[in-house]
Structure formats: C-alpha cells, structure tokens
Amino acid sequence: MKDNTVILHTAALALLPLQLLFSVFLLLRGHDEPGGGFIAGLVGAGAVVLYLFAHGVDATRRIMRFDPRDLLGIGLFLGTVSAFPALLRGEPFLSAQWWIFDLAGTEIKLSTVLVFDIGVYFAVVGTILTVVVSLTEAEE
Incomplete structure (x- = not known):
C-alpha cells in the first residue's frame, strides 16, 4: 500500500465521510424509494475499502475501532x-x-422494517469488510 499517490490518500480521506453519510441516506430512504439496507451496506463498505486501499489494514482497523465480524x-x-x-x-x-x-x-415512526434494514446494512458491511480485510492481510 506504500505505492499509492497523494491524490488517492487525500481522496480517500475526503470521500470516506461523504460515502458513509450517503449510505445512511440510502438506508433511511429505502422504505419508500429505491435504496435500503443492501445497497446502503455496499456503499458504506465501499467507503471503508477505498480507505483500506489507500492507507492499509492497520490504519483502517484504527478508524473502524471494531472487528467487522462483530458488525456481521x-x-x-x-x-x-x-x-x-x-x-x-x-x-x-x-x-x-x-x-x-x-x-x-x-x-x-419506528418499524420492524427499519430494524430489518439496519440489520441487513450491518450484515453486508460486516461481510464485505471481513472478506476484504482478510484478503488484504493475507497478501501483506
């Protein structure tokens, strides 16, 4: 991960909070319009994966502060x-x-549909991050 450019490092730092915020928007919007837990989880995981590619596993684990398997x-x-x-x-x-x-x-208004979507969101993020982090650690 040391061969990355300054542009990638800066873009990953700038895009991480924006992508995470957008994933929450997709999660909450998904009941009435396109979106929901699955696509929001993919966007959220994509944000962390971009950061992982730019900064490496150790830096990513520090910002996550938890094991992705716990999210799953x-x-x-x-x-x-x-x-x-x-x-x-x-x-x-x-x-x-x-x-x-x-x-x-x-x-x-709270619903079991929202609880289910949040569960799907966490399961998707946890699964993708577990796989990508494990593969990246095995590569290093």
Whole structure:
C-alpha cells in the first residue's frame, strides 16, 4: 500500500465521510424509494475499502475501532429480532409492525422494517469488510 499517490490518500480521506453519510441516506430512504439496507451496506463498505486501499489494514482497523465480524453478528441479530414482534401480536412471521411516538410535538415512526434494514446494512458491511480485510492481510 506504500505505492499509492497523494491524490488517492487525500481522496480517500475526503470521500470516506461523504460515502458513509450517503449510505445512511440510502438506508433511511429505502422504505419508500429505491435504496435500503443492501445497497446502503455496499456503499458504506465501499467507503471503508477505498480507505483500506489507500492507507492499509492497520490504519483502517484504527478508524473502524471494531472487528467487522462483530458488525456481521449484530446485523444477523437485528434481522432475526425484527421478525418476532409480529409473532407476539399473533400476525404472520415478518409482518411489519409500526410504533408512533410523539416527541415534543414531532411524530416519530419506528418499524420492524427499519430494524430489518439496519440489520441487513450491518450484515453486508460486516461481510464485505471481513472478506476484504482478510484478503488484504493475507497478501501483506
């Protein structure tokens, strides 16, 4: 990774937060329009992979502050947990459940669909980063 240019280093630093922010936008937008957990996870993982290619595994592990396999586990857990509220209410497995909260005059809607999408997001990011980081470490 030492052969990279200054342009790649600078671009990776500038694009990382923008790509991560865009991935969150895609995640939250995905319920009504194109997007969702899978494509948002691909964009988020792509941001970290670009940083990895520019700065190496050690620098990437420092900015991640966690093991990608933990993200994969959290994603699988959230995806599984999102299925049970429907069963508790006597509805079919994975039926969408909505909760509406009034917070200081602002209506906030939460759903099991969002929990499932967040789980997919974490699972995709965790899977891709686990594979790419492992391959990069094996290469070094």
